Amino acid sequence: MLQLRPSCENCNKALAPESEDARICSYECTFCSQCVEQVLHNVCPNCGGGFVARPIRPARYWKNANFLGADPASTKVTYKPIDAQAFEEFSAQIRAIAPANR
DSSP states (O other): OOOOSBBBBBTTTBBBBBBEEEETTOOOOOOOOHIIIIISOOTTTTTSSOOEOOOOSSSSSOOOOOOOTOOOOOOOOOOOOOHHHHHHHHHHHHTOOOOGGG
């Protein structure tokens, strides 16, 4: 089950469970859309994968107790801003490769 992390790992912007601005990689690294597009260029600094919009967990009980009240979002902040120079060196070689081909 997705953790629904509460903020962007790079800029620490709050990303509420219902945020349409949250992006995740396949390891659930969580960033805001601005960091993904303008800073990371769709390259996860932790794994090299790409990002997709994070799904929004239903806030209300609709079926089978699958909702935010039964499975709350994480409150643990993962804040580790990228080292711009190190990230540039890492991402330069793979950012032109589509995420599906990395």
